[in-house]
Amino acid sequence: MEQVLQQIGIDQYIFLAILLFCIGAFGILYRRNAIVMFMSIEIMLNAANLLLVAFSNYHEDANGQVFVFFTMAVAAAEVAIGLAILVAIYRNIGSIDIDKLKNLKG
Amino acid sequence: MSTTLLLLTLIFPLVGTLVNGFWGKHLSKKVSGTIATVAIAASFVTSCLFFAYIQSTQQPIKVVLFEWMKFSYFSIDFGFYFDQLAALWLLFITGIGTLIHLYSTSYMSHDEHFAKFFTYLNFFVFFMLILVTGSNLAMMFIGWEGVGLCSYLLIGFWYKNQDYNNAAKKAFIMNRIGDLGFLVGIFVTGYLYHTLDFVALQQHSYLAPSLGIATMAFFIAATGKSAQLPLYTWLPDAMAGPTPVSALIHAATMVTAGIFMITRLNFLFDLTPNVQHIIAVIGAVTSLVAATIALVQNDIKKVLAYSTVSQLGLMFLALGLGAYEVAVFHVITHAFFKACLFLGSGSVIHAIGGEQDMRHMGGLKKHMKITYATFFVSTLAISGFPPLSGFFSKDEILLTAFHHNTVLWIIASLASILTAFYMFRLLFLTFSNSFRGTKEQESHLHESPSAITMPLVILAALATVGGLISIPGNSWLNQFLKPVIKNSATLHPHTLGTTEYILMGLAVIGAFIGLGVAYMKYVKNKQVPVNDNNVAGIQAILANKYYLDEIYVFLIVQPINFLGSFFKKQIEALINGVVLSFGRIPSELSYQGKKAQNGNIGLYLFAFVIGVCGLIYYLFMCY
Numbered sequence: 001m002e003q004v005l006q007q008i009g010i011d012q013y014i015f016l017a018i019l020l021f022c023i024g025a026f027g028i029l030y031r032r033n034a035i036v037m038f039m040s041i042e043i044m045l046n047a048a049n050l051l052l053v054a055f056s057n058y059h060e061d062a063n064g065q066v067f068v069f070f071t072m073a074v075a076a077a078e079v080a081i082g083l084a085i086l087v088a089i090y091r092n093i094g095s096i097d098i099d100k101l102k103n104l105k106g
Numbered sequence: 107m108s109t110t111l112l113l114l115t116l117i118f119p120l121v122g123t124l125v126n127g128f129w130g131k132h133l134s135k136k137v138s139g140t141i142a143t144v145a146i147a148a149s150f151v152t153s154c155l156f157f158a159y160i161q162s163t164q165q166p167i168k169v170v171l172f173e174w175m176k177f178s179y180f181s182i183d184f185g186f187y188f189d190q191l192a193a194l195w196l197l198f199i200t201g202i203g204t205l206i207h208l209y210s211t212s213y214m215s216h217d218e219h220f221a222k223f224f225t226y227l228n229f230f231v232f233f234m235l236i237l238v239t240g241s242n243l244a245m246m247f248i249g250w251e252g253v254g255l256c257s258y259l260l261i262g263f264w265y266k267n268q269d270y271n272n273a274a275k276k277a278f279i280m281n282r283i284g285d286l287g288f289l290v291g292i293f294v295t296g297y298l299y300h301t302l303d304f305v306a307l308q309q310h311s312y313l314a315p316s317l318g319i320a321t322m323a324f325f326i327a328a329t330g331k332s333a334q335l336p337l338y339t340w341l342p343d344a345m346a347g348p349t350p351v352s353a354l355i356h357a358a359t360m361v362t363a364g365i366f367m368i369t370r371l372n373f374l375f376d377l378t379p380n381v382q383h384i385i386a387v388i389g390a391v392t393s394l395v396a397a398t399i400a401l402v403q404n405d406i407k408k409v410l411a412y413s414t415v416s417q418l419g420l421m422f423l424a425l426g427l428g429a430y431e432v433a434v435f436h437v438i439t440h441a442f443f444k445a446c447l448f449l450g451s452g453s454v455i456h457a458i459g460g461e462q463d464m465r466h467m468g469g470l471k472k473h474m475k476i477t478y479a480t481f482f483v484s485t486l487a488i489s490g491f492p493p494l495s496g497f498f499s500k501d502e503i504l505l506t507a508f509h510h511n512t513v514l515w516i517i518a519s520l521a522s523i524l525t526a527f528y529m530f531r532l533l534f535l536t537f538s539n540s541f542r543g544t545k546e547q548e549s550h551l552h553e554s555p556s557a558i559t560m561p562l563v564i565l566a567a568l569a570t571v572g573g574l575i576s577i578p579g580n581s582w583l584n585q586f587l588k589p590v591i592k593n594s595a596t597l598h599p600h601t602l603g604t605t606e607y608i609l610m611g612l613a614v615i616g617a618f619i620g621l622g623v624a625y626m627k628y629v630k631n632k633q634v635p636v637n638d639n640n641v642a643g644i645q646a647i648l649a650n651k652y653y654l655d656e657i658y659v660f661l662i663v664q665p666i667n668f669l670g671s672f673f674k675k676q677i678e679a680l681i682n683g684v685v686l687s688f689g690r691i692p693s694e695l696s697y698q699g700k701k702a703q704n705g706n707i708g709l710y711l712f713a714f715v716i717g718v719c720g721l722i723y724y725l726f727m728c729y
């Protein structure tokens with residue numbers, strides 16, 4: 001198992017993380033459904049997590065993996081609050097399409 | 107001791123001002139009038155003490171309270187200087203001031219702003235005291251500006267009448283022109299001698315090349331305050347104020363400031379004979395011009411106002427000839443009889459219920475015996491009948507003029523003959539023949555209360571005997587003023603020879619001619635001046651005051667108005683355009699920027715991502 005990790009090489013992880021991050025970023029930019037956007041955010045966070053874990057293994061240092069736990073905890077809390085807000089918005093205007101959420105218009 | 111006394115002299119009127127100014131509304135008229143009168147009377151008492159002190163020791167008192175301003179070359183003290191000149195002025199400012207205050211308690215008793223009136227009146231006296239007691243030019247300037255301010259407040263006292271407000275503004279602005287002269291004078295003097303202190307100036311002054319500018323500027327200042335050509339037109343208009351104010355301004359305070367200042371700076375003026383000539387000529391011309399205008403005025407107070415201008419012209423003539431103590435002498439006697447005349451005219455106006463036109467008066471002799479008697483005495487005095495005070499003072503001026511310049515003597519003599527005529531015209535029109543007003547006014551005719559007649563009697567008595575302080579041969583005043591005046595023109599008094607007696611005789615004959623013509627015209631033939639619309643020829647020119655106001659309007663006011671409207675319409679529009687267009691740029695930019703705030707979260711995120719990409723790109727470029 002360890003050998004597999006070493007065989008793949010750090011740059012493959014970096015490419016995968018970039019790919020995942022870009023998928024997440026494009027998801028945020030092009031999707032209008034707020035829940036899908038949340039999922040995109042999760043993908044971006046996981047891309048970052050993947051990098052942290054990969055670098056941690058590469059450096060043989062556990063700090064990176066500890067950070068991953070923090071990130072996942074914060075992401076969970078964020079999703080909990082974000083979903084609650086979305087529920088509140090849905091009850092008020094009957095939609096979670098972000099094009100309709102224009103209260104911030106100046 | 108002297109410091110305390112000095113502070114008391116100044117503080118009494120100030121306390122009166124403050125009490126009436128802050129609590130006047132809550133005090134009864136009797137109390138506030140009494141406070142104001144007592145304040146000036148107390149100042150009069152301390153002034154008497156000062157006078158006695160100066161008279162016995164002959165030593166001027168100098169009090170420096172603190173250093174006021176410090177410059178690299180010189181410093182200015184907040185100090186006071188009491189010498190013979192200041193003592194004299196103090197005496198008649200506070201003395202006549204007290205009488206006028208007493209008179210006002212009765213004269214203004216029906217006015218709703220009673221306490222305010224006395225506040226201003228006390229303030230006026232306070233500033234006048236500062237003016238005469240200041241130890242340097244800057245201190246004098248405080249008083250100089252202060253009396254200007256108070257005159258504005260008092261002339262426009264009945265502020266609900268727009269004409270009166272205009273008169274007040276005119277007085278103020280005309281005075282400002284003169285004050286500019288005073289400032290220029292102060293600056294030049296300070297530049298030349300590095301001091302503004304009178305004592306230091308007197309000791310160290312020498313003929314500096316630009317001294318003429320300074321003295322000329324001082325003289326311009328004096329023409330503003332003392333109503334000489336070309337800045338005299340405010341004084342007749344100042345009749346808009348209550349009569350006691352006119353009396354105070356004309357007799358004791360403001361108009362004498364110019365004469366006081368020139369006398370105070372006599373050592374500077376002596377160094378510039380050219381300026382002295384100008385002063386003498388302007389004085390004589392003003393005297394004649396004002397006297398001719400007074401001939402045809404029908405407003406009782408305006409006649410007196412022009413008479414003041416004329417008398418002041420005579421004083422300036424004396425100043426210009428270097429006879430400072432003669433001018434001071436005439437200031438003092440003039441203060442007595444002019445105060446009496448003004449207060450008397452106030453008494454008359456009071457009796458007829460506010461009427462000031464002499465064509466609607468007449469026959470008041472029967473109803474107002476005391477007013478008539480005092481008015482008669484003062485008229486005799488101002489016309490120069492011996493042995494009343496005006497005779498001696500005016501005659502000394504004429505004598506001095508004769509010894510210097512015959513032309514000036516002729517002009518001054520003519521002016522004084524005209525004085526006799528128009529003053530008796532005033533007297534006869536007001537008091538002789540029968541009453542020309544309405545029936546209702548006639549039924550109300552009455553002698554004024556004692557608070558009005560008492561000052562009249564005192565002033566008439568002073569006008570009678572006031573000349574004794576400087577009669578030929580025994581000139582107490584000249585002796586008294588000797589320490590103040592460096593090069594006295596009358597240091598060697600003229601021996602009374604045949605020439606002098608002839609001149610005196612001529613002056614008396616002139617006065618009798620004036621009296622006689624007025625008597626023939628207005629008592630014998632019972633003439634009454636015609637309506638304003640019917641005057642013609644030279645009379646019209648005189649009645650319109652040589653159109654001097656109109657000339658000023660044409661030469662100064664209209665160009666300024668034109669310039670003002672030009673700047674307002676054209677230049678201001680230009681500046682507005684530039685400034686406003688600068689303002690419009692950010693406004694326009696922000697309007698465009700506002701469109702980016704469309705509330706579309708997707709767009710925000712897109713901008714955010716672009717931003718992050720840009721940042722990363724930048725970081726890569728840096729490393």
